[in-house]
Amino acid sequence: MAKIRIYQLAKELEMSNEELLKILDDMGVAYKSHASTLEEDTAQAVKELIGEQRVAEAARRAEEARKAIPPRPPVVVIMGHVDHGKTSLLDYLRKSRIAEKEAGGITQHVGAFEVKTEGGTVVFIDTPGHEAFTTIRQRGAKVADIAVIVIAATEGVMPQTKEAIAHAKASGAKIIYAANKMDLPGADINRVYQDLMQMGIVPVAYGGDAEVLPISAKTGQGIPELLETILLIAELEDLRADPKAEAQGVILESRMDKQAGALVSLLVQQGTLRVGDYVVAGEHWGKIRAMSDADGKRRSEAGPGSAVQVLGFSELPVAGETFFWVPDQVAAKEITEERIEERRARESQAEAGRTRNLADLMR
Ligand code: GTP
Ligand code: MG
Numbered sequence: 001m002a003k004i005r006i007y008q009l010a011k012e013l014e015m016s017n018e019e020l021l022k023i024l025d026d027m028g029v030a031y032k033s034h035a036s037t038l039e040e041d042t043a044q045a046v047k048e049l050i051g052e053q054r055v056a057e058a059a060r061r062a063e064e065a066r067k068a069i070p071p072r073p074p075v076v077v078i079m080g081h082v083d084h085g086k087t088s089l090l091d092y093l094r095k096s097r098i099a100e101k102e103a104g105g106i107t108q109h110v111g112a113f114e115v116k117t118e119g120g121t122v123v124f125i126d127t128p129g130h131e132a133f134t135t136i137r138q139r140g141a142k143v144a145d146i147a148v149i150v151i152a153a154t155e156g157v158m159p160q161t162k163e164a165i166a167h168a169k170a171s172g173a174k175i176i177y178a179a180n181k182m183d184l185p186g187a188d189i190n191r192v193y194q195d196l197m198q199m200g201i202v203p204v205a206y207g208g209d210a211e212v213l214p215i216s217a218k219t220g221q222g223i224p225e226l227l228e229t230i231l232l233i234a235e236l237e238d239l240r241a242d243p244k245a246e247a248q249g250v251i252l253e254s255r256m257d258k259q260a261g262a263l264v265s266l267l268v269q270q271g272t273l274r275v276g277d278y279v280v281a282g283e284h285w286g287k288i289r290a291m292s293d294a295d296g297k298r299r300s301e302a303g304p305g306s307a308v309q310v311l312g313f314s315e316l317p318v319a320g321e322t323f324f325w326v327p328d329q330v331a332a333k334e335i336t337e338e339r340i341e342e343r344r345a346r347e348s349q350a351e352a353g354r355t356r357n358l359a360d361l362m363r
Contacts, residue, residue, distance in 0.1 A: 004043050006034045013050055023049065072241035073114065073121040073305035074234035075143055075267065077173065079164035080150035081157075085180040088217035089150060090126050093227075094294075112252055112267055112307030113294030119231040123267070123305050125252065127164075143250050143267060144173045146233055148226070153179040153187035153214065157195035165199070174233050176211045177203075178226055183216040241304030247271035247325040251281050252307070254316040262286070262313040266323060267306070273325070274301045278332045281323035283339045285332035286313035 004012075010020040017034040024031060027049070029042055038046070078086045093115050112125040125144065147168035151161055168175050179192040192212060193203050202208020211229055215222035253265040264286070266273075273279070277288045289312040291299045302308045317323065326332045 003037050003040060005037050006031060009038060009043055009046065010034070013047065015050075020046070066240065069240040069242045071120075072239050072303075073123050074145045074230060074237070074239055075112075075123045075125065075305065076146045076148055076230055077125045077127060077144035077168075078148050078150060079127045079168060081152070081155070081160040081164070084150045084152040084155070084158075084161070085217045086150045087126055089148075089178070089180065089215070089223070090124055092217050092220055092223060093124065112265065114305070114307060117227055117231065119227070120234075121305065122227070122230055122234075123307050125267075125307070143269075144168075144171060145237060145239060146230055147171070147173040147175050148230075149175060149177050150180050151177060151192050151195075152181045153189055153192050154181050154184050156188075156191040157199065162199065165201075174237070176213065176226070176229055176233070177201075178222075179212055179214045180217055182214045182221055183219045189214050241270045243272045243303045245271040247273040247277060247279070247302075247323075249273070249323055251317045251319050251321045251323055253319055254313070256316060260311055262316050263309055263311065264313050264317060265307065265309050268302045268304055268308070270304055271325060272301050272303045273306075273308070273310075275299075278326045278328055279323045280326050280332055280335050281313075281317035282321040283336050283343070284313055284315045284317040285326070285329075285336050286310070286317075287329070287332075288312045 006020060006024070007017050010017045013020065021031070021034060023046060024038075027046070029038070029046075031038075078090060080086050090113075094113065112123055115122050115124060147164075149161065149164055149168065151157060165175070177192070177196065179187075179189050181187050182189070189212070193205060196203060196210060196212065197206065201210045203210045203212040205212065213222055213226050213229060215226055217223075247268060248271055249267045249269040251264060251266050255263055257263050273288065273291070275288050275291055279286055279288065288310050291302055291308045291310050293299055293302075293306070293308055299306075299308060326335060
């Protein structure tokens with residue numbers, strides 16, 4: 001770069017002469033007017049300084065934008081071997097937190113529920129009966145921020161415990177191990193430690209970083225500490241979601257009810273879903289007619305981290321599928337029709353491929 005006049009450099013840097021003159025003053029560079037010429041290395045130094053300032057400014061703005069997005073509740077999935085006490089743990093949390101509101105009717109089928117704690121709301125998802133989760137994990141969607149692996153301390157790590165741990169690891173969720181049934185005489189936390197160590201998972205008690213918390217879903221022992229750990233991890237993760245964005249989330253479960261029609265449990269991950277909204281999930285769409293939470297309480301809207309059951313799909317969307325807001329029925333129809341056509345095209349292409357292969361074989 002050769003010598004350059006101040007007004008030329010200002011133009012190149014897309015700034016006013018006044019702005020550039022001020023920077024030159026700050027740098028202690030002498031000049032007569034904006035028409036003065038700058039030495040090559042002075043001009044280079046100015047450019048570098050401005051470049052740095054702009055990068056810092058962009059970072060500051062990005063951080064500001066991020067901070068402007070409100071925190072959202074953590075989504076916690078409960079996984080583990082059969083009968084190790086996953087549902088009991090959730091029942092305990094439910095009874096103690098969602099007091100008098102007895103689950104009944106459709107409520108039992110909500111795949112997830114929100115627990116209000118002093119430290120904020122936590123969304124829990126029970127895995128058994130939720131084929132949804134297999135699908136979700138297979139697609140690598142990170143619905144859960146945190147996975148609680150329930151291990152009965154009377155039995156230790158079992159095949160499905162291992163499978164659950166593998167799924168949790170694959171999904172990228174933070175993992176907490178809960179050694180359950182500690183109230184029973186046969187419970188032995190050391191067995192749980194040892195079993196985990198054999199898998200290369202080192203508990204905090206052994207100097208590792210795996211949180212293994214002794215609990216009892218029956219007596220409630222250790223459950224406050226479990227909640228505390230969940231909230232601490234959530235805080236460190238700095239989970240945020242924009243309630244003003246277009247609603248988006250995941251279908252957790254769907255089933256046909258003789259009276260109500262299609263009952264769909266979903267988790268809102270972003271934005272706010274409202275009664276009257278149109279949504280598309282895979283090849284199906286719906287107009288949200290009604291929403292209720294895990295207590296069976298009617299809701300008119302559901303923000304990020306809400307687990308609700310909705311009415312309004314005419315056909316059952318597939319569990320694990322993502323759903324998203326669309327402006328109207330026209331959009332809903334066009335998008336789902338497109339998707340169906342695309343799938344059919346793929347299928348007939350695959351079919352044609354098979355026929356060709358067969359023809360090749362016969363030749
Ligand atoms: P699946 O959904 O079939 O995988 O089982 P689960 O993990 O949900 O186990 P569930 O909560 O149904 O508990 C299985 C049995 O263990 C039930 O009889 C519970 O009452 C019992 N149980 C669960 N947690 C505890 C506990 O902390 N202490 C005692 N004593 N019993 C427990
Ligand atoms: Mg269960």
